[in-house]
Amino acid sequence: MRKGFLAASLAATMGLSLLVGCGTSSEPAAAAPAAPEATAEAAPAASKPANSKLVVGFAQIGQESGWRDGETNDIQWYAAQHTDEIDLVFADAQQKQENQIKAIRNFIDMGVDVIAFPPVVETGWEAVLTECKEAGIPVILVDRGVDESCADLYATQISSDFIWEGAQAADIVGDLLGGKGNVVELEGTVGASAANERKEGFDKELADKYPDIKIIESQTGDFTRALGKEVMESFLKSHDDINAVFAHNDDMALGAIEAIKEAGKKPGEDIIVVGCDGVKGAFEAMVAGEMNGTVECNPCLAKQIFETAAKLKAGETVDKWIVSNDGVFRQEDAEAELPNRTY
Numbered sequence: 195m196r197k198g199f200l201a202a203s204l205a206a207t208m209g210l211s212l213l214v215g216c217g218t219s220s221e222p223a224a225a226a227p228a229a230p231e232a233t234a235e236a237a238p239a240a241s242k243p244a245n246s247k248l249v250v251g252f253a254q255i256g257q258e259s260g261w262r263d264g265e266t267n268d269i270q271w272y273a274a275q276h277t278d279e280i281d282l283v284f285a286d287a288q289q290k291q292e293n294q295i296k297a298i299r300n301f302i303d304m305g306v307d308v309i310a311f312p313p314v315v316e317t318g319w320e321a322v323l324t325e326c327k328e329a330g331i332p333v334i335l336v337d338r339g340v341d342e343s344c345a346d347l348y349a350t351q352i353s354s355d356f357i358w359e360g361a362q363a364a365d366i367v368g369d370l371l372g373g374k375g376n377v378v379e380l381e382g383t384v385g386a387s388a389a390n391e392r393k394e395g396f397d398k399e400l401a402d403k404y405p406d407i408k409i410i411e412s413q414t415g416d417f418t419r420a421l422g423k424e425v426m427e428s429f430l431k432s433h434d435d436i437n438a439v440f441a442h443n444d445d446m447a448l449g450a451i452e453a454i455k456e457a458g459k460k461p462g463e464d465i466i467v468v469g470c471d472g473v474k475g476a477f478e479a480m481v482a483g484e485m486n487g488t489v490e491c492n493p494c495l496a497k498q499i500f501e502t503a504a505k506l507k508a509g510e511t512v513d514k515w516i517v518s519n520d521g522v523f524r525q526e527d528a529e530a531e532l533p534n535r536t537y
C-alpha cells in the first residue's frame with residue numbers, strides 16, 4: 195500500500211509533464227491547471243523507492259495566486275523532464291498549515307531524501323521541523339521563511355528579498371505621487387513572511403524617504419484577487435482621497451483595479467497601482483495603462499530547489515539563504531517585457 199501512494203503521486207506528477215516550466219521560452223507557459231488533488235494526507239504514506247534517484251517531497255501551499263501556479267508548474271515540469279534522476283512526491287495543502295504538516299510527516303514516513311516547502315505562515319513549525327531533523331531529512335524552505343527560533347531546523351531558504359521588494363514598490367509610489375498623497379495597502383496572507391517583510395520594507399521606505407505620503411488603510415487580501423477586490427471596495431467606500439494602492443502581490447492588485455473601475459475611477463491614473471510578483475497579468479494591465487509598476491518575485495525556483503536538494507543528499511553544505519535576483523518594472527517597460535513573461 196505504501197508504494198501505492200508514491201506510485202500514485204509520481205503518476206500524478208508524470209501526468210503533468212505536459213505542463214511547461216517558467217524557463218521554456220520556446221513554449222508559452224500554459225495557464226497552470228489546478229495542481230493535482232494528490233494531497234499527501236489523502237493517502238497513506240508510501241515507502242521510499244529503493245533507488246539511487248533523488249526523492250524530494252514538496253508540500254505546496256495551494257493555488258491562491260497566478261504566481262503560486264507558476265511555481266507549481268515549474269516544479270512539476272522540471273521533475274517530469276528529469277525522471278531518470280528525480281522522484282517528486284507533490285502534495286497540495288489547499289492553503290492549510292495542518293495539511294502541510296501532515297504532508298511533511300508523510301514524507302518522513304516515506305523516508306524521502308529531502309523535504310521542500312513554502313511555509314504558509316512563519317510560526318508553528320518547530321515540532322515538525324524537529325521531526326525532520328531527527329529523521330535526518332534536510333529541509334529546504336521555498337519562497338517564504340519561518341520564525342528565527344527554527345533557524346537550526348532547516349538547511350536553506352530559497353526565496354526573494356521581500357524587504358527589498360517592499361522598498362522598491364515604495365520608491366515607485368513615492369516617485370509617481372511626487373512625494374505627497376494617501377496610500378492604501380493590500381497585505382498578503384496574515385503571518386506569511388512575504389507579507390510581513392514586504393510591509394516592513396514598504397512602510398519603512400515611505401517613512402524614511404516620503405514623509406508626506408500617508409498610509410491611510412492597510413488590510414489583508416490574503417494574496418487572492420477576489421479578496422483584494424473586496425478589500426479595495428471597502429477602502430473606496432471609506433475614502434475618496436486615495437492616491438495609490440500597494441498590493442503585496444499582483445493578483446490583489448488586479449482585483450483592486452476591478453474595484454477602482456467599478457467605483458468610476460481610472461486605475462493607473464486617478465489611483466496609482468503597484469504590486470509584487472511580475473505575473474503576466476500585471477504586464478497586460480500596465481500595457482492597458484491600468485497599473486503602474488510591479489516588483490518581480492521569481493517563482494521559477496525548480497532548478498535551484500532540485501540542484502540544492504542533490505547537494506544536501508550528498509552531504510554538502512549550502513548557503514543558509516539562496517536569494518533570487520528580481521527585476522523592477524514600470525508601465526513604460528511593460529510592452530517590451532510582456533513577451534518575455536513566462537508565468
Ligand code: GZL
Pocket residue numbers: 258259260261262312337338353354388417442443444445470471491
Ligand atoms: C512570494 C510568495 C507569495 C507571492 C504570492 O515568495 O510566497 O505567495 O507573492 C503567493 O503571489 O501567494
